[in-house]
Amino acid sequence: MKITRDNLCSSIVKEIAEISGENVAGCYQCGKCTAACPVNTVMDILPHQVLRFLQLGLVEALLNCNTIWICASCFTCAGRCPRGVDLPGIMEALRLILLRKRGFSRIKAGVIPRVADKGMPEQALVSAFRKYTR
Amino acid sequence: MKRIGVFVCWCGTNIANTVNIEAVTEAAGKMPGVVYAGNYKYMCSEIGQSKIKSAIIREKLDRFVVASCSPRMHESTFRKTAAAAGLNPYLVEIANIREHCSWVHKNKGEATAKAIALIRAAVAKAARDKELWATQIPVEHRALVIGGGIGGIQAALDIADAGFEVDLVERTPSIGGHMAQLDKTFPTLDCSACILTPKMGEAASHPKITLYTYSEVEKVDGYVGNFEATIRKKARSVDLEKCTGCGICWEKCPSRVKSEFDEALSMRKAIYIPFPQAVPNVPVIDRASCRWFTREKCGICRKTCPAGAVNFDQEDEVLQKKYGAIVVATGFDVLDLDDFGEYSYGKHPDVLTSLEFERILNSSGPTGGRLLRPSNQSPPKNVVFIQCVGSRDKSRGKPYCSKICCMYSAKHVILFKEKYPEAQAYVFYIDIRTAGKDFEEFHRRAVEEYGALYLKGSAGKVFPDGDKLLVKGVDSLSGHALEIEADMVVLATAIKAKSDAPQLARLLGISTDTHAFFMEAHPKLRPVEAHTAGIFLAGACQGPKDIPETVSQASGAAAKAIVLLSKENLLSDPCVSEVNESLCTGCLACIKVCPYSAITEKTIEEKIHGKALQRRVAEVNVALCQGCGSCTVSCRPGAVNLKGFTNEQIMAEVDAICL
Missing domain, CATH: 3.30.70.20 (Alpha-Beta Plaits)
Structure with missing residues (x-):
């Protein structure tokens, strides 16, 4: 795999930085995010690897992974990150880029009261909004 | 009949866990001549020592054995205890039941039997101990500092400031050492020359310091307080007193030789000063490359010197001087990369060691501080830095960490990016080690502010690809094998001991470790002293070190030397x-x-x-x-x-x- 400055500073890398407001260079790959993640067992790219891929400019793999959709936006990773990197914000940026491309929302407002009534955790609800609406 | 006391120490759990203290004490009490045996948790403590003192008086002991750690550790402690209780200090014996027994055995029964045997031997020796008296030997109040880098300069200044004469011997034509070659220093980015040259000047002008540059120590005899050194002042072929440093001679000299100071990246003349701020600012003639000395032709420097300072007939001068203390500060060398063919070092001009890169960054360096590719003088857009080249490599290099590379590479990244903000720096590393004040923050600046891409992994191959260099490496964090097109590759080459360190060690009678770094007397408690009394160590000759550590150790060595020099007399060991x-x-x-x-x-x-x-x-x-x-x-x-x-x-x- 060839690494070039163009890949490292591509427009999509800049877009992710702009949406999330995060500098991925801040991450030093300790793996705390992955260690703390409650759903890491079913992710195809682990949370710390998401950051590493971004540092290397490998955005394509991230747009095709299941991780960004499995992420529950529980913020455990961000809460424990020693470098103060907001990984959920970055996950959200990745989702937004795809959603903006796709151009529609998969969640219907009418569904919300029904699932909410069944005692769905608030965090999951927030996550669902982040994941499935524009 | 002798009246011997035996005192068994637990050393906390160090001895007591492996040796049955009660059984040992009981057995010791029955040994011939022993009239008292006791034990305590820490015999070396204040309470332990007072137990010994009171037993000496109560039991009328005329000599005693302490069964404890190595005599290297506490023999002097217990000799003082004896003296305090009115006994001659040489009527004390140590049975080493820690290093020689409890630490090396696991079986408690066997260790206990061995401890008893060791004590029996010590008791037998103690019974034959005689009173001995130390004699006084005078101290020569002058210090010798070997090596004129920042460590030697600092040690010389500190000793001289305390009021003692210091001779500073430097092998090359100028003091300054490796620090004079550097552009900036981490983590403050102070200009290296700006902070070093005032110290060089201070050392040269200090009334108590005599500089012997272009000189070598050939022989050292004597002992602590009374060393006698033979110093060879190599013939400079230029009169130090007459020369004004005007520079006409080296401008006119027709012989061109690779500059040692510029790491062979530029040429110097046969009559030369190594660098513009050299101290003393007096050239030397490199006789091996001078036309006068090789072919008896030329002599243009002598003809043009307005001060008449050039003297082809000058001969080596050999001095004999006496010293009370010696500080060794001979510094380091950079590892030879002959065994590391994969980096194309020496085959491609754009592959450099970090020290060579430092010279290219330096405004007094071969490019006047313009950072350009040596191959075609164009600005580099992509520079790959490779860490641990020969460090932490037990097969081809050195097994130890060279300690300074992580930090100077971060500095190189920052200096490179300051010159070319649009360029990209890549750093292949195994681990980043930034233990030091403000070091981690400095390294993070290189990553976060200057956007250097740090890649955890090694580079396997560097080879020319058109007018670029292709670097094949790995990012082990993502699991990707990588290829990077680079304009320059900088190798953080391992630091090693001076190649002639073993010879100097033999000459001084001090020891070296397996890597030829000089050995300190104790790694924790006597880090600036050599094993030989009166000889002190400063800087990278003792192990890889950065500038602040070298300066601290130099001041520490100076303080130790001052303690010695400020005594009128030393007590000699009567065990002769x-x-x-x-x-x-x-x-x-x-x-x-x-x-x-x-x-x-x-x-x-x-x-x-x-x-x-x-x-x-x-x-x-x-x-x-x-x-x-x-x-x-x-x-x-x-x-x-x-x-x-x-x-x-x-x-x-x-x-x-x-x-």
């Missing part, structure tokens, strides 16, 4: 050899084996059957004798004895263990 003249046959085998030249022959007169007869015998100079005992084993009639370790005492110890 003595010759029983009535047994000596005058074979003088002892003279040949003595490493300190402490034995000489003398003639004595004896009356045998009323006739006066002259006879040759050996004589020991107690000031020179270091008590090594070589003479005692070479003496066939057993006439030489080491006081405190007599043949009789050693045999008694052997008997106590074996019989």
Whole structure:
């Protein structure tokens, strides 16, 4: 795999930085995010690897992974990150880029009261909004 | 009958966990001559020592054995305890039941039996101990500092500021060392020359410091307080007094040689100063490359020198001087990369060591501070830095961490990006080690502010690809094998001991570790002293070090030297050899084996059957004798004895263990 400055500073890398407001260079790959993640067992790219891929400019793999959709936006990773990197914000940026491309929302407002009534955790609800609406 | 006391130390759990203290104490109490045996958790503590003192008085002890750690650790402590209780300090024996017993055994039964045997030997020796008295030896109030880098300069300044004469000996034509080659220093990015050159000037002008540049220490004799060194001042071929440093000679000189100071990246003349701020600012003639000395032609420097300072007939000068203390600050070398062919170093001009890169960054360097590719003088857009080249490599390089590379590479990244903000820096690393004040923050700046891409992994191959260099490496964090097109590759090459460090160690009688770095007397508690009394260590000659550490160690070594120099007299160790003249046959085998030249022959007169007869015998100079005992084993009639370790005492110890 060839690494070039163009890949490292591509427009999509800049877009992710702009949406999330995060500098991925801040991450030093300790793996705390992955260690703390409650759903890491079913992710195809682990949370710390998401950051590493971004540092290397490998955005394509991230747009095709299941991780960004499995992420529950529980913020455990961000809460424990020693470098103060907001990984959920970055996950959200990745989702937004795809959603903006796709151009529609998969969640219907009418569904919300029904699932909410069944005692769905608030965090999951927030996550669902982040994941499935524009 | 002797009245011997035995004091068994637990050393917390160090001894007590492996040795049955009660059983040992009971056994010791029954040994011949022992009138008292006791034990305590920490014998070396204030309470432990007062237990010994009161037992000496209560039990009327006339000598005692402490069964504890190595005598290297606390023999002097317990000798002081003895003196405080009115006993001669040489009536104390140590049975080493820690290093020689509890630390090396697991089985408690066996360790206990061994501890008892060791104590029995010490008791047998103690019974034959005699009172010994230390004598006073005078101290020469002058220090020798070997090596004129930042460590040597700092040590010399500190000792001189304390009021003692210092001779600073530097092998090259100028003081300054490696620090003079550097552009900026981490983590503050201070200009290296700006902070070094004032110190160089201060050392040169200090009334108590004499500089011997272009000079080498050839021989060191003597002992602590009374060293005698032979210094060779190599012929400069330029008169230090007459030269004004105007520079006409080196402008006119037609011979061009690769500059050592610029790491062979530029040329110097045969008559030269290594760098513009050299101290002294007086050139030398490199006779091996000078046309006058090789072909007896030219002589243009002598013709053009307005001060008439050039002197082709100058000869080496050899000085003999006495010193009370010696500070060794000889610095380091950079590892030779012959065994690291994968980096194309030496084959491609754009592959550089970090020290070469430093020269290219430096405004007084070969490019005047313009950072350009050596191959085509174009600005580099992509620079790959490779860490641990030869460091932490037990197969081809050195197994240790060179300690300074992580930080200077971060500095190189920052300086490179300051010059070319649009360029990209890549750093292949194995681990990043930034232990030091403001070091981690500095490294993170290189990553976060300057956008260097740090890749955890090694580079496997560097090879030319068109006018670029292709670097094949790995990012082990993502699991990707990588290829990077680079304009320059900078190798963080391992630091090693000076190649002639073992020779200097032999000359000084100090020891080196497996990597030829000078050994400190104790890695934690005596880090600036060599094993040989009166010799102190400063800087990277003792192990890889950065500038602040070198300066701290130099000041520490200076403080130790000052303590020594400020004494009028030193107490000599009375454990020296003595010759029983009535047994000596005058074979003088002892003279040949003595490493300190402490034995000489003398003639004595004896009356045998009323006739006066002259006879040759050996004589020991107690000031020179270091008590090594070589003479005692070479003496066939057993006439030489080491006081405190007599043949009789050693045999008694052997008997106590074996019989």
